[in-house]
Amino acid sequence: GQQVQQSPASLVLQEGENAELQCNFSSTATRLQWFYQRPGGSLVSLLSNPSGTKHTGRLTSTTVTKERRGSLHISSSQITDSGTYLCAMERSSSFSKLVFGQGTSLSVVP
Amino acid sequence: SVLLYQKPNRDICQSGTSLKIQCVADSQVVSMFWYQQFQEQSLMLMATANEGSEATYESGFTKDKFPISRPNLTFSTLTVNNARPGDSSIYFCSSSLGGETLYFGSGTRLTVL
Numbered sequence: 048g049q050q051v052q053q054s055p056a057s058l059v060l061q062e063g064e065n066a067e068l069q070c071n072f073s074s075t076a077t078r079l080q081w082f083y084q085r086p087g088g089s090l091v092s093l094l095s096n097p098s099g100t101k102h103t104g105r106l107t108s109t110t111v112t113k114e115r116r117g118s119l120h121i122s123s124s125q126i127t128d129s130g131t132y133l134c135a136m137e138r139s140s141s142f143s144k145l146v147f148g149q150g151t152s153l154s155v156v157p
Numbered sequence: 158s159v160l161l162y163q164k165p166n167r168d169i170c171q172s173g174t175s176l177k178i179q180c181v182a183d184s185q186v187v188s189m190f191w192y193q194q195f196q197e198q199s200l201m202l203m204a205t206a207n208e209g210s211e212a213t214y215e216s217g218f219t220k221d222k223f224p225i226s227r228p229n230l231t232f233s234t235l236t237v238n239n240a241r242p243g244d245s246s247i248y249f250c251s252s253s254l255g256g257e258t259l260y261f262g263s264g265t266r267l268t269v270l
Contacts, residue, residue: 051199080259089249089264090200095257133200145190145259147199 051136051148059154066121068151070134078137079110079117080145085130093132094119124155159184161250161262169268170240178235178265180250185230191223192249194264200249206233240269 050073060066070079081093094101094108096117101108110117121128131150138144160183170176180189188207192200206212206227214220226234237244250262 078257082259087247087264087266090251090261092258092260135200145202147201149199 051134051146053132053134053148053151055151056149057152057154059156060124062124062126062155062157064124064155066119066124066128066153068119068121068132068134068153070117070119070136070148072115072117072136072146074115074136074138076112076115076136077139079108079112080135080137081106081108081119082133082135083130084133084150088130090133121153124153126155126157129153129155158258159186159252159254159260161252161260163248163250163262163265165265166263167266167268169270171270172241174240175236175238176240176267178237178248178250178267180233180235180262182231182252184254186252186254187230188252189227189233190251190259191225191233191235192251192261193218194247194249196246203235203248237267240267242269245269 052071054069078097080095082090084090096108096110098110098112105122107120131152133150134148136146162181191203194200203218204212204214206225212225224236245268247264247266249264253259
């Protein structure tokens, strides 16, 4: 079946450090989506990236669809960045075929 | 953007009972999606619901167990029938306005005793 693998499963950073989160997927994707989730909270869309590199604020998403991988770079991490980062693969041009990874749990400490 | 309001936020029910989860959008949306998330795990797409038609279910989810209604463009209801402890999880509704962003409701945490 369709699979999305994220690594690392968890990550602890000191405030100010950078983070690199990885996402690998097992079949052709039209787009990668990155979401943020606080413990027990809802999901917030961070970036949507079909290919190449996209930036928003301190976040940079890189998607290499033909190599079936993507990454999310967080620069100058802040304590409020703590939470779970989920990668999701779109299998079609609509959200009706979205497959999520297990997430990377990020803790940023002082 | 679109805001999605879910209720209840949490529910506790006995095995064998049924419960309804409501999702209301603050603007008209074509499709609403329902997801299930077990603790510390990934989200699983359960079904896609469009107005006036039967929901399309993903593998592992059936309309008998999880009937979904979509009576208009701002509202959807997910029912969990014959609830079991294995149904204990968080249920999210989500939707988009046709662009690149998918919006999520606040989630309903269900505990089945």
